[in-house]
Amino acid sequence: MSQSHSQAHRSSISQHSHSVSQFINEVEELSDAELIKQVNNLKQQIKILYLENEILERTIIRLDPSLLHGLQQALEYATKLQSTSSLNVGSFVKSQTSKFNMDSLISPSRMLTSPSRVSTKRVESSAKVSGTVIFGTGPRINVLERSELVSTEMEILISNLEKARSKAAKKHALLKAQLEEIGVRVAEVEKAVEMFNQVVLVEGWDKIAQRIPAEIWIRYMAEWMKITDSQIGKLRLRTSTLNTQYSKLKGQIKVKAELSESLRPVDFEKLKIENNECLEIIDRKFQQLGELKKMTGDANLNLTVHKKAMMEQNAYLADIFETIKTKQKQTVELDKERAVIERQADSLEQQLAVVQKSREAYIAPDVLEYTRARATAADLRRSVALLENSVRVQQNALAALNNKLGIIIIN
Structure with a gap:
C-alpha cells in the first residue's frame, strides 16, 4: 500500500510539474489584455x-452525512x-514567473486551468478506503444532474x-397581539390613575381637616372593585366564548384532516362529477x-x-x-247661521x-187735537226748563249761605 501510495505521489508530482511548465509557456505567448481576460474567466x-461545491456539500449532508467524514x-x-509538488518545481517556476504572480493561480484547493483551452480540469477526487486516502478519477456530474x-x-x-x-408571521402576530394587550393595560392603568387622582386626591381633599377622609378612600375602592368584578365577568364570558369557538374550529380542522387522509382519487372524480352536475344546475338556475x-x-x-x-287617484281622493x-x-257654520236666523225670524215674527x-x-x-197736544207739550217743556233754572239759582244761593254760615261759626 505504501509503494502504490509513493507511485501515485510521484505520478502526481510529474503531472503537476508538466502542467505548470506548459501553463508558463502558454502564459508567455499571451498579451496583457488576453491575460486579464483569462484571469477574469478563472475567477468566474x-x-x-x-457554488457547485457548496450545493454538492449540502446534498451530501442532506442525503448521507457519513460520506463527509474523511473529506x-x-x-x-x-x-x-x-x-x-510546488517545492519540487519551484526553481523552474521562479525563473519564469518574474512578471506574473502565480500564487493566486496555483492554489492547493482549486483546479489548474490551461489558457489555450477554456475548459477546466477536475480536482482529483478523494475517498477514504480502509483508513488510507487514495487519489483517483471520480465520476463526472453532467449538466442535467447539476x-x-x-x-x-x-x-x-x-x-x-x-x-x-x-413562523415569523406567527411570531409577528403574537408580538402585535401582546403589544395591543399591553397598550390596553397601559390605557386602563392611566385611566384608573387619573380617576383616582380626580376622585380621591382632588375631590376628596378636606380643606378644613387638611387630609383625605378614610370614608372616601374606602368608598372609592369598593366602587372600583365592583367595576373590576363586572369587567372580569365580561372578560370571562368572552374568554369562554372564544375557547368554545377555538375548540369548535379545532374539531373542524381535525375532521377535515381525517377526511383528507381518507380521500382517494375516486373521491375526487366523484366530487368532480358532482361539481359538474352542480354547475349544470347553476347554469339552469341562472337561466x-x-x-x-x-x-x-x-x-x-x-x-x-298602476302605482x-x-x-x-289618491291625490284626487x-x-x-x-x-x-x-x-x-261650511255646513256646521250654515247650521249655526240658520239657528241664529231662525231665532231672529221668531223674534221678528213676534214683533x-x-x-x-x-x-x-x-x-x-x-x-186739531194733535196740534193742541203738541202745543201743550211745548208749554210743559218750557215750564220744566224754567223750573230747572230756578232750582239752580236756589242751589247757588243755598251754597252761598252755607259758606257764610261756615265762616261765622269759625270766627
Whole structure:
C-alpha cells in the first residue's frame, strides 16, 4: 500500500510539474489584455465551482452525512501534496514567473486551468478506503444532474424560507397581539390613575381637616372593585366564548384532516362529477333567474304604471276628502247661521205680531187735537226748563249761605 501510495505521489508530482511548465509557456505567448481576460474567466469559474461545491456539500449532508467524514483529511493531504509538488518545481517556476504572480493561480484547493483551452480540469477526487486516502478519477456530474441538484436545493431553500416566513408571521402576530394587550393595560392603568387622582386626591381633599377622609378612600375602592368584578365577568364570558369557538374550529380542522387522509382519487372524480352536475344546475338556475328577472322587470313596469295611476287617484281622493271636510265645516257654520236666523225670524215674527196688533188697535187722532197736544207739550217743556233754572239759582244761593254760615261759626 505504501509503494502504490509513493507511485501515485510521484505520478502526481510529474503531472503537476508538466502542467505548470506548459501553463508558463502558454502564459508567455499571451498579451496583457488576453491575460486579464483569462484571469477574469478563472475567477468566474472559481466562483461557479465554489457554488457547485457548496450545493454538492449540502446534498451530501442532506442525503448521507457519513460520506463527509474523511473529506477534511483528504483536503489536508491534498494540500500537503500540492505544497510538496510546488517545492519540487519551484526553481523552474521562479525563473519564469518574474512578471506574473502565480500564487493566486496555483492554489492547493482549486483546479489548474490551461489558457489555450477554456475548459477546466477536475480536482482529483478523494475517498477514504480502509483508513488510507487514495487519489483517483471520480465520476463526472453532467449538466442535467447539476440542474436537478440545484433545483432540489432551491426547492428545499424555498420550503425553509416559507416555513421561516410563516413562523415569523406567527411570531409577528403574537408580538402585535401582546403589544395591543399591553397598550390596553397601559390605557386602563392611566385611566384608573387619573380617576383616582380626580376622585380621591382632588375631590376628596378636606380643606378644613387638611387630609383625605378614610370614608372616601374606602368608598372609592369598593366602587372600583365592583367595576373590576363586572369587567372580569365580561372578560370571562368572552374568554369562554372564544375557547368554545377555538375548540369548535379545532374539531373542524381535525375532521377535515381525517377526511383528507381518507380521500382517494375516486373521491375526487366523484366530487368532480358532482361539481359538474352542480354547475349544470347553476347554469339552469341562472337561466331561470334571467327569465325571472325579465318577468320581474315587466311586473315592475306594470307596477309603476298602476302605482302612478293609484297616486293620481289618491291625490284626487285626498282633494275630495279636503273638499268634504271644507263642506262639512261650511255646513256646521250654515247650521249655526240658520239657528241664529231662525231665532231672529221668531223674534221678528213676534214683533210683527205685536206691530200688527198695535196697528189693528191703533186709531189715528184728529189733527186739531194733535196740534193742541203738541202745543201743550211745548208749554210743559218750557215750564220744566224754567223750573230747572230756578232750582239752580236756589242751589247757588243755598251754597252761598252755607259758606257764610261756615265762616261765622269759625270766627
